[in-house]
Amino acid sequence: MKDPVVIIGIGEIGAVFARGFLRTGHPVYPVTRDMDMQTQCSHIPEPAVVIAAVGETDLHPTLANLPDAWKPRVALIQNELLPADWQRHGLANPTVISVWFEKKKGQDVKIVVPSPVYGEHAELLTGSLNALDIPAYLVHDQEQLLFELVRKNYYILTSNIAGLKVGGNVSGLWANHEPLVRAVASDIHTLQEHLTGQKLDHEELLQAMLTAFEGDPQHQCMGRSAPARLQRALQIADGAGLEVPALREIAASRQ
Template sequence: MKQPIVIIGIGEIGAIFARGFLRLGHPIYPITRDMDMQTESQSIPDPAVVIVAVGEADLHPTLAQLPAVWKSCLALIQNELLPSDWQRHGLNDPSVVSVWFEKKRGQDVKIVVPSPLYGANAALLAASLNTLDIPHYLVHDHDQLLFELVRKNYYILVSNIAGLRVGGTVGALWAQHPELVQAIAHDVHALQQHLTGKTLDHAELLQAMLVAFAGDPEHQCMGRSAPARLQRALQIADAAGLAVPTLRDIAASRS
């Protein structure tokens, strides 16, 4: 029997990877909220990979409780993810997937653009996606990984926050409100530079975000998490002393 796969957080995305690994012949061990990870790790001490696919709000509590025996085979699959998120938990180089496909209950997988995979378990994760014909590619260094993570953050934050003002789809957003997109992206860039401690290429990131807009132009801008994303962005900006005027204007218009 092949090594088991542990998946912490069996939502729609976690279930996609589970389906792929089952097709490869790996037993799947889901970890849900009411299960104790330390106890479970005693029964599964040597998994092939431990996938963390919880929501953004649950990431840090999950990593804080992660059993030591699972840390060396970790793969992270979250939105709004940056290296500082895993480094604060003493995790040096986990595998990472920046997911660019969407799965909603009762619907098939929708592809936006190919998903980048990084790390020691990238080939194994790619094999899972191969069974489902989900496009992906491997990234091989930290700089490229950082670019991919920030690109996804641009996409999520710009589209969600713009959606709070104008609604609609990402295709219509760029076609009808390019000035708003660029203003929000400017604020998001300041946030990302602060969070990464790096000088980032705004023009390249903006263009990469627009490629993703074109990949699924009918994607709705404003998801359920949009208000929380704006609030979280402003909390970061306040703590860092960043102006982010467009984000503040959108928040003020909603109060």
């Protein structure tokens, strides 16, 4: 029997990974909110990998309480993820996937573009997804990983925040509101450079975001999390003294 896989949080995305690992022969052990991780770690101290499949807002409490034995085995799948998020918890080099597929209740998996995976356990994750015909590929260095994480942040934040103003889908957003997209993306770029401490190639990231727009042109811009994403972005900007004029204009228009 293959080594077990632990999945912390069995929502829609966590369940996709569970199905993939089961298909590749790995026993799957879910850890839900009402289960103590330390107790579960005593039962399964050396899993093949530990998928932290909680939402963005639950990531830091989860990592703060992650058992030491699981830390070298953890894999992160959250949106709005950057290296500082795992470094603050003493995780030097976790496995990370930028998830580019969507799974909603009652619907099948929808692919946007292939999902890049980095880290020691990347092959396990790509194997589990490929078993479900979900395309994923290996990323081999941290610089490429950072680009892919920022690309996903461009996509989510730009489409969500611009969508608060004009609604619609990503195809119409770019076709009908290109100046707005460019203005919001420029502000997102400012935030991402601040959060990463790196100089980033804005035009390359913008084009990579547009490739993702083309992967699922009917994807709706404004999900339930859009207002909270705008609020978090402005909190970061305020704390760092950043201008982000397009984001502030959209926020003001909603008051």
